[in-house]
Amino acid sequence: MTELVSMSLSEAFDISLAVLEGNGFSRDHAEAIATVICDAQRDECHSHGLYRLLVCVRTMKTGIVDGKAKPEVFDHAPGIVRVDAKKGYSLLALNAGLSSLMEKARNNGIAAMAIQNCFHFSALWPEVEKLAEAGLAGLAMNPSHSWVAPAGGRAPLLGTNPFAFAWPRPGSEHFVFDFATSAVARGEIELHSRAGTPISQSVAIDRNGNPTTDPGAALAGAMLPFGGHKGSALSLMIELLAGPLIGDLTSSESKALDGGIDATPMHGELLIAIDPKRFTDEPVRHSERAEALFNAVVAQGARLPSQRRYEARRRTLSTGHVSIPTALYNDICALLA
Amino acid sequence: MTELVSMSLSEAFDISLAVLEGNGFSRDHAEAIATVICDAQRDECHSHGLYRLLVCVRTMKTGIVDGKAKPEVFDHAPGIVRVDAKKGYSLLALNAGLSSLMEKARNNGIAAMAIQNCFHFSALWPEVEKLAEAGLAGLAMNPSHSWVAPAGGRAPLLGTNPFAFAWPRPGSEHFVFDFATSAVARGEIELHSRAGTPISQSVAIDRNGNPTTDPGAALAGAMLPFGGHKGSALSLMIELLAGPLIGDLTSSESKALDGGIDATPMHGELLIAIDPKRFTDEPVRHSERAEALFNAVVAQGARLPSQRRYEARRRTLSTGHVSIPTALYNDICALLA
Secondary structure, eight states: OOOEEEEEHHHHHHHHHHHHHTTTOOHHHHHHHHHHHHHHHHTTOGGGTTTHHHHHHHHHHTTOSOTTOOOEEEEEETTEEEEEOTTSBHHHHHHHHHHHHHHHHHHHSEEEEEEEEEEOOOOSHHHHHHHHHTTOEEEEEOOOOSOBOOTTOOSOOBOOOEEEEEEOOTTSOOEEEEEESBSSOHHHHHHHHHHTOOOOTTSEEOTTSOBOOOHHHHHHSEEOBTTHHHHHHHHHHHHHHTTGGGTOOOHHHHHHHHTTOOOSOEEEEEEEEEOHHHHOSOHHHHHHHHHHHHHHHHHTTOOOTTHHHHHHHHHHHHHTEEEEEHHHHHHHHHTTO | OOOEEEEEHHHHHHHHHHHHHTTTOOHHHHHHHHHHHHHHHHTTOGGGTTTHHHHHHHHHHTTOSOTTOOOEEEEEETTEEEEEOTTSBHHHHHHHHHHHHHHHHHHHSEEEEEEEEEEOOOOSHHHHHHHHHTTOEEEEEOOOOSOBOOTTOOSOOBOOOEEEEEEOOTTSOOEEEEEESBSSOHHHHHHHHHHTOOOOTTSEEOTTSOBOOOHHHHHHSEEOBTTHHHHHHHHHHHHHHTTGGGTOOOHHHHHHHHTTSOOSOEEEEEEEEEOHHHHOSOHHHHHHHHHHHHHHHHHTTOOOTTHHHHHHHHHHHHHTEEEEEHHHHHHHHHTTO
C-alpha cells in the first residue's frame, strides 16, 4: 500500500518550476525541464516524471552542470543544425534548434540535429513526438553511461543507448516508440537489488563475464544488449552516430567523465527529421497505407508501441490530475525549503 | 560430404554474366547483379552468392520482372534522390542513383535515396559498404514479404525487414552490419523443414498463434521478430520508411502482389547517407575515437559485426578462388544451355 498525493497538471508544473528555479536553474531551463517531466508524469512514465526533480537537483548540487547555460544554435550545413548546450541540460538546447531542424527537413526532405555537450536525462519519445506533431517522421538516439557489454563480450562498454522513432498520424495518436538497447532498464536491476529478488535470465553478466540472475553481481558486472548480436550492433551504431559523428562522447567516455559521482550523464544526441511530403507526390494516400498497417497490427490483438502510454495519457487528461507517492511528494517539497 | 567445384573469381563472374544475359537480363543488369553475387560468394555468404542465379532466372521466367528495365533517376529534393527501377532488379537502380546520393550527403550532411518499384534479393551490406568506401556513414532498409508476426500478434504481417549500417574506417575493413529483424532467416526454417529437425524456441508460432518448434507449422504460421517488442517496433519502422514514406509497398502488399508464385519480392528500399566531414570540424580526431570503441570491443573478446565475413573475404582473396557444391554448379550450368 503506497500513500499517494494527487495534484492537477498545472500544480505539478508549478511545483516543478519552483523546485528547479529554487535550485539554480534559469527560468528557461526550468520551463523546458518542467514541461517534459510533467508530460512524462501525465503518461505515467514514473521514472521520467516528477521523481526526476530529485535527480536534477542532485546533479546541480555536484556543480558539474550549468543551470543557466544559454545554448547556441549553428546553421552548420544545409541539412545539419548543431546546438551547443554548453554543459546545460539538453532540453533547452533541443527547443532552441527544433524549428531549424523542421525547416531543414521541409526544405531538403531529410535533416539532422546534433545536440552537443548536454546533460541528458529525458526520454526520447517527447522529442520525436514533437516532430510527428509537425507532420514529420523522426529518429532520435543518444549514448549514456557504459553499463552494457557488447554481445559476446564480458565488460561494460556500451550505454543503455535509447532509440526512438515517430511517424505522424494526423488526427490520431502518433506512432511512437522509444526503447533502450539494453535488455532491461538499469533501474529495473536496481529495484531488484533493493528488493533482494533475482533478475531475469540473459539480461546481465557478472564481473567474470558469466551469466547471473543476482542483481548485485549484475550491477558490479555488465548488463547485456537486447536481442543478442543484433541489439549490440544497433547500440554500437548509436554510440557512433550520437558520439564521434557529432564530435561528442561515447558512453565509456561519458562514464569516465562522471568519475563515479553518478550524476545525469553528459554526452550528445542525434535527431533525424524526415518530411513525408517531400518523398512522394501523394503523401496522403501513402499515409493511409501506413494506417492500414497499424490497423492490421491491432486487429490481430497486438499492441502498437506507446499504446499503454497513450491510455495513461487519456486517463490523466480526463481527470486533469496526476498522483505520486506521498514520500516522493515530501522529498520534492523538501527541495523548496 | 559435399562435392565442391572451385573456380576463380573471374570465372564466377563470367558464368554469372552468361547465365543472366542468356536468360533475359540486359548487359547492364547482368553486370550489376553478377558483381553483387560474386561479392557475396567471395565473402562466403552462400545464400546470396551464386545460388541466387537460380532464383533470378526463376523469377525472370515468371514474366513479372523486366530484365531490361532502364532505371530513371530523379533529383527529387535537395536531400532526396529517387530512382524508379521500373520493375527491374534493384541493383542497377542503386548504381544509377548512388553518385547523386553521395553528392547530396556531401553537400547537405545527410541525404536519402528512395529506390522504387524494384525486385530485390540482395543483402544490404554491399550497399552500405559502398557508402563507407566513399567516406560516408550509411543506413539501408527494406521490407520483404509478410512472413513475420508483430510481437504479441498471431499472424504474418511484417517482412524479415533487413537493416544495415556502415561506418567508414579509412585504411581498414569498414564497420558494417546487416541483420534481418526476424529472429532467424526464413531460409533457416526451410532448411530445418527439409531436414526434419526442430527449430529453436521463440522464433516462430503456428497457425493458431502458439509457440512451435516444428518448422512446417512455423512456415504455415508466422516467424517472430528478434528481440520481442523492440525488434517488432524496428521492423514496423522499416515498413514505414521503406514503404509508405517513399510511396512503395509494405511487406503484406508485396506478398499479395506475388500471389503465391514465390518469386523475388517487389518493393522499395531506403538508403540514408551521412557525411562525417560535415558534422564536425575535426572528423579525423573523432574517427580515432570511433576506432578506440572498436578496439575496446575486440579487446574484451567480442566480435565486431561482419568480422567472420571479412575473414572469409581475406581467405578468398588470398587464393583468388571460390567453391560451390557440384550440384549447384551443375544447376547453374544447365541455365546456360
